[in-house]
Amino acid sequence: MADNLTPAERSRVMSRVRAVDTRPEIAVRRLLHRMGYRYRLHYSELPGNPDIVFPKRRKVVFVNGCFWHRHHCRNGQRLPRSHRRFWRRKLEGNKARDQQNLSKLRKLGYAVRIIWECEVAQICAGQGRRDLRHFLGPPLSRTKKQRISAP
Ligand SMILES: [Zn+2]
Known part of the structure; x- marks a missing residue:
């Protein structure tokens, strides 16, 4: 991008864009909710402040922006x-911090699923639901219903 801003200014502008534009995360939250899952958001007690947390299941989901977290896709x-x-150093720093947070979370006994921004549309269109259910286990409402209908 052509850029008249200093790196610090550009960084401020772009982080503001990111803070407002959380559509991928909201789409994933809606999907999980429709699938019957309940979760906590932005659980700051855990390393990396995961976007979507399932404390009892000990699972976390991150919805990562491809640019900010250096996904291997084109974006x-x-x-x-x-x-x-400047940018390479900053973004590689983000990536290194992500790796550290992942290993901290795993040491705490959490399983981690990262959903990349570029995958969200496909996942929400139905592909990847089974994968999410496999990762999370059965949603609470379903197990309750099964228990009630059991003889
Ligand atoms: Zn990507």
Whole structure:
């Protein structure tokens, strides 16, 4: 991108964009809710402040922006045209921090699922539901119903 801003200004602008534009995360939350799951949001007691947390199941889901978290997809590997060194260092730093948080979470006994921004549309269109259910286990409402209808 052509850029008249200093790296610090650009960073501020772009992080503000990200804070407002949380559509991928909301889409995933809606999907999980429709599937019958209940969860907590932005659980700051856990490393990396995971987006969606299932404390009893000891599972967390991150919905990661491809650019900010350096996904291996095209958008994730893109760098702004100016101040490339700054950006590379910043984004690689994000990625390293993500890795550290993942291993901390795993040490605490949490299983982690990362959903990338570029996968969200497909997952919400129905593909990936089974994978999520497999990861999370049966939704609460369903197990309750089964228990009630059992003889
Ligand atoms: Zn991606």
